Amino acid sequence: MVAITLxxxxxxxxxxxxxxxxxxxxxxKSLAKKAIAxxxxxxxxxxxxxVARDATVEIVTRDDPQALELVRHDAAHLLAQAVQELYPxxxxxxxxxxxxxxxxxxxRDEPFSSDDLERIETRMAEIVDEDRxxxxxxxxxxxxxxHFKKIGETYKAEIxxxxxxxxxxxxxxxxxxxxxxxxPHLPSTKHIxxxxxxxxxxxxxxxxxxxxxxxxxxxxxxxxxxxxxKAHLQRLDEAEKRDHRRLGRELxxxxxxxxxxxxxxxxxxxxxxxxxxxxxxxxxxxxxxYVEVKTPQxxxxxxWEKSGHWSKFRENMFVVPDEIPSTEEGKPVLSGExxxxxxxxxxxxxxVQIFKQGVKSYRDLPIRMAEFGCCHRNExxxxxxxxxxxxxxxxxxxxxxxxxxxxxxxxxxxxALFARVYDDMGLSDIRYKLATRPENRAGEDAVWDRAEKAxxxxxxxxxxxxxxxxxxxxxxxxxxxxxxxxxxxxxxxAGTFQLDYVLPERLDASYVDETGAKRRPVMLHRAxxxxxxxxxxxxxxxxxxxxxxxxxxxxxxxxxxTSEADDYAKEAAxxxxxxxxxxxxxxxxxxxxxxxxxxxxxxxPAIAVVGAREADERxxxxxxxxxxxxxxxxxxxxxxxxxxxxxxPDLRARKA
RNA sequence: GCCGCAGUAGCUCAGUGGUAGAGCGCACCCUUGGUAAGGGUGAGGUCGGGAGUUCAAUCCUCCCCUGCGGCACCA
Numbered sequence: 133m134v135a136i137t138l139x140x141x142x143x144x145x146x147x148x149x150x151x152x153x154x155x156x157x158x159x160x161k162s163l164a165k166k167a168i169a170x171x172x173x174x175x176x177x178x179x180x181x182x183v184a185r186d187a188t189v190e191i192v193t194r195d196d197p198q199a200l201e202l203v204r205h206d207a208a209h210l211l212a213q214a215v216q217e218l219y220p221x222x223x224x225x226x227x228x229x230x231x232x233x234x235x236x237x238x239x240r241d242e243p244f245s246s247d248d249l250e251r252i253e254t255r256m257a258e259i260v261d262e263d264r265x266x267x268x269x270x271x272x273x274x275x276x277x278x279h280f281k282k283i284g285e286t287y288k289a290e291i292x293x294x295x296x297x298x299x300x301x302x303x304x305x306x307x308x309x310x311x312x313x314x315x316p317h318l319p320s321t322k323h324i325x326x327x328x329x330x331x332x333x334x335x336x337x338x339x340x341x342x343x344x345x346x347x348x349x350x351x352x353x354x355x356x357x358x359x360x361x362k363a364h365l366q367r368l369d370e371a372e373k374r375d376h377r378r379l380g381r382e383l384x385x386x387x388x389x390x391x392x393x394x395x396x397x398x399x400x401x402x403x404x405x406x407x408x409x410x411x412x413x414x415x416x417x418x419x420x421x422y423v424e425v426k427t428p429q430x431x432x433x434x435x436w437e438k439s440g441h442w443s444k445f446r447e448n449m450f451v452v453p454d455e456i457p458s459t460e461e462g463k464p465v466l467s468g469e470x471x472x473x474x475x476x477x478x479x480x481x482x483x484v485q486i487f488k489q490g491v492k493s494y495r496d497l498p499i500r501m502a503e504f505g506c507c508h509r510n511e512x513x514x515x516x517x518x519x520x521x522x523x524x525x526x527x528x529x530x531x532x533x534x535x536x537x538x539x540x541x542x543x544x545x546x547x548a549l550f551a552r553v554y555d556d557m558g559l560s561d562i563r564y565k566l567a568t569r570p571e572n573r574a575g576e577d578a579v580w581d582r583a584e585k586a587x588x589x590x591x592x593x594x595x596x597x598x599x600x601x602x603x604x605x606x607x608x609x610x611x612x613x614x615x616x617x618x619x620x621x622x623x624x625x626a627g628t629f630q631l632d633y634v635l636p637e638r639l640d641a642s643y644v645d646e647t648g649a650k651r652r653p654v655m656l657h658r659a660x661x662x663x664x665x666x667x668x669x670x671x672x673x674x675x676x677x678x679x680x681x682x683x684x685x686x687x688x689x690x691x692x693x694t695s696e697a698d699d700y701a702k703e704a705a706x707x708x709x710x711x712x713x714x715x716x717x718x719x720x721x722x723x724x725x726x727x728x729x730x731x732x733x734x735x736x737p738a739i740a741v742v743g744a745r746e747a748d749e750r751x752x753x754x755x756x757x758x759x760x761x762x763x764x765x766x767x768x769x770x771x772x773x774x775x776x777x778x779x780x781p782d783l784r785a786r787k788a
Numbered sequence: 789g790c791c792g793c794a795g796u797a798g799c800u801c802a803g804u805g806g807u808a809g810a811g812c813g814c815a816c817c818c819u820u821g822g823u824a825a826g827g828g829u830g831a832g833g834u835c836g837g838g839a840g841u842u843c844a845a846u847c848c849u850c851c852c853c854u855g856c857g858g859c860a861c862c863a
Contacts, residue, residue, distance in 0.1 A: 243793095244792085245793090246793085331857095332792090332793095333792060333857090334791070334858030334859065335791025335858065335859055336790095336791080336858070336859045337790075337859060337860065340859075340860075342790065342859080342861085346790060346791050346859075347791090348792080349791090349858070349859080351857095351858080389854095390836090390853075390854050441863085444863080445863070447861095448861090448862080448863090509862085511861080511862075512790095512860080512861060512862090513854095514789065514860080514861090515789090515862075517856095521862085608863080611863095628863095632863090635863095691823090692820095693820080693821070693822055694821070694822090695820060696820075721819080721820075721821095722821090722826090723819095723820090723825085724821070724822055725821085725823065725824065725826090726821095726824080727824095728823045728824055729823090730824085732824055739823080741822075741823060743821095743822055753822080755823060761823090762823065
């Protein structure tokens with residue numbers, strides 16, 4: 133007898149082992165039809181798995197929160213199945229579920245083309261229609277390895293050989309195709325449905341290690357319904373429209389060119405955003421007790437050896453010979469014998485030098501030392517990505533030198549600053565994580581215990597919920613991660629906060645404590661915006677280019693309807709400019725429709741239209757970006773209103 | 789750096805083994821028009837760079853560069 137307890141608490145008894153299908157059928161025909169898996173005492177299991185002991189069983193249908201993951205997992209198998217049927221000799225490796233879908237990595241000499249993707253997709257749909265049933269077998273480890281080697285699946289054989297001892301070797305069959313898998317799977321291919329689409333092919337290293345062969349990864353997306361699939365594809369379209377590289381070009385903000393790979397040419401409008409942000413964050417830092425410094429770009433390699441960067445970070449540094457290049461015709465430009473300098477990849481070691489000038493007392497601490505430091509990092513070519521991954525970047529960087537007992541307070545203070553700034557930026561959806569000690573680390577565990585606790589205390593005292601990111605800290609100390617969610621639900625990391633016990637030691641920074649003894653300060657590396665480059669990229673995508681008035685490079689365009697209003701337009705523009713607004717005039721010989729369209733495309737937040745009527749009455753017809761109507765206002769009132777709205781949030785708060 | 793794809797006018801893109809086209813943009817002319825494209829004319833390209841095949845290459849082949857999508861990297 134097997135007693136099965138259902139979620140409603142009722143108990144059903146069966147003569148012997150029962151499968152999920154049996155149980156579902158005993159409840160209702162329709163449930164049996166909808167069933168795709170079950171939970172036995174809470175563990176997700178195949179529907180066709182016999183239950184031989186008393187247990188609580190929950191039948192899982194497509195309405196279950198975990199159904200989508202099951203469907204995506206099966207879709208990955210479906211993909212592998214279709215590929216092996218169409219391209220015999222292709223080896224399968226792994227095929228996990230990822231955000232929005234799945235992928236499968238294949239070993240095949242010939243590359244897959246986009247035409248192949250279409251063929252594969254068609255074959256996948258056919259296999260769904262064929263409704264191939266799933267079944268599971270448990271094999272002996274050695275037998276499984278022999279089998280997969282024999283059929284030429286060497287990667288699978290390797291995976292099996294590496295499975296932990298004692299783990300069941302489960303083989304899943306979908307019709308006559310089989311694969312090693314931990315499961316669980318849907319009862320048949322029909323249940324996958326057809327709300328899937330193959331998205332792209334890409335290279336990926338076997339086991340993620342660049343020393344291993346490169347496999348071909350096919351990415352797919354899969355959903356529970358066609359409607360969900362369509363919505364997802366629409367989201368992708370939306371994201372593409374927000375791409376900061378595209379908007380940067382369309383709005384004339386910046387450009388890149390091959391001669392300066394990974395470095396930005398900021399155009400006047402793009403740099404205006406930078407200037408506004410920099411002025412804003414500088415004010416925020418000033419009021420929060422920071423001092424600002426400027427340190428050298430180019431420092432001798434000896435210095436980087438001391439800081440530890442030469443051994444740990446050199447492959448990411450730009451190294452420059454300290455010599456005057458030869459101008460002699462035919463001679464090599466550089467002798468190759470000169471001493472080496474390097475462009476700074478970080479500001480921290482230079483800040484320690486300023487700290488070390490003179491003797492510091494415990495009374496001087498904390499010192500919050502800020503720099504809008506321009507750093508260079510020699511990122512791999514393949515990793516560069518618009519403004520988000522560059523080789524020359526400027527951070528709103530600062531280092532807080534403090535005593536250990538000040539860590540919690542300084543962290544709280546930073547968290548408050550961080551929240552203020554992101555709220556002002558319209559980015560208030562932030563998730564906090566505390567990244568703890570990694571396996572490879574410097575320092576004693578007792579110090580790590582204190583450091584992690586100090587950060588956790590600060591988060592808690594600030595009333596913030598947070599998760600731990602175990603083992604994700606830097607080798608020199610734990611850190612806080614700030615995960616922002618943007619307007620279309622994507623997450624970003626920009627700011628950072630890291631505790632460092634190592635660098636003050638390496639560079640011999642010290643202060644004198646109450647007893648007259650020399651002590652090491654703790655260093656907090658922190659950036660609120662992160663880099664201006666990345667942060668501006670983030671803002672552009674978050675706002676889809678429609679920046680709030682205070683950040684918009686051009687805030688108002690005064691556009692004329694007829695040339696009779698030119699003089700008045702200039703007068704109006706001058707008045708708006710006097711209110712501190714960034715204003716342009718459009719006096720061109722074009723129709724007002726054309727002008728409105730063009731400035732709307734340029735995402736100018738406000739268009740002040742003036743014709744003969746407005747000129748007579750000293751008014752403007754104000755049209756806001758995205759609005760379908762306009763409002764006729766007295767010029768002075770319009771200037772006052774726009775001036776107020778364009779005031780950076782911190783200054784507005786100060787006035788109030 | 790690795791795998792794949794791509795590179796034609798400022799932008800978006802078409803096209804062909806016989807040295808190139810559209811729309812938008814730009815310039816000029818006409819038009820002074822009331823809230824998302826008024827009309828006309830014109831300028832603009834070493835078809836990413838180099839080599840090869842060919843009578844002839846933007847097109848075919850090879851190498852390089854750059855971009856894009858991933859991977860790896862990311863103090």
